[in-house]
Amino acid sequence: MDAFAVIADPTRRRILDTLREGDADVGTLVARLNISQPLMSKHLSVLREAGAVDVQVDGKRRVYRLAEDPLPAVLAWVTPYHRKWAAGLDRLAQLIDEEQS
Numbered sequence: 001m002d003a004f005a006v007i008a009d010p011t012r013r014r015i016l017d018t019l020r021e022g023d024a025d026v027g028t029l030v031a032r033l034n035i036s037q038p039l040m041s042k043h044l045s046v047l048r049e050a051g052a053v054d055v056q057v058d059g060k061r062r063v064y065r066l067a068e069d070p071l072p073a074v075l076a077w078v079t080p081y082h083r084k085w086a087a088g089l090d091r092l093a094q095l096i097d098e099e100q101s
Contacts, residue, residue, distance in 0.1 A: 003073040
């Protein structure tokens with residue numbers, strides 16, 4: 001699945017946001033996000049297949065975490081915009097400092 005389609009779904013973004021805070025098993029994610037276990041499993045499967053999350057089996061539990069390099073296509077697309085905006089903001093800060101001096 002295309003990386004942008006993966007993050008287009010708000011539930012999957014909420015899952016990623018939750019995992020950014022730390023690893024979690026399916027039961028914890030279900031409780032935190034208040035969605036059904038079958039729906040959570042479906043979303044986690046999509047995220048796993050896209051390489052956005054990794055899973056570790058711990059007995060009967062499956063513990064999910066953000067992948068080391070998740071969604072590289074999204075990062076590659078957004079990085080040039082981030083650089084451009086950051087450079088513009090840096091220049092604005094410099095102009096403000098010069099005006100105040």
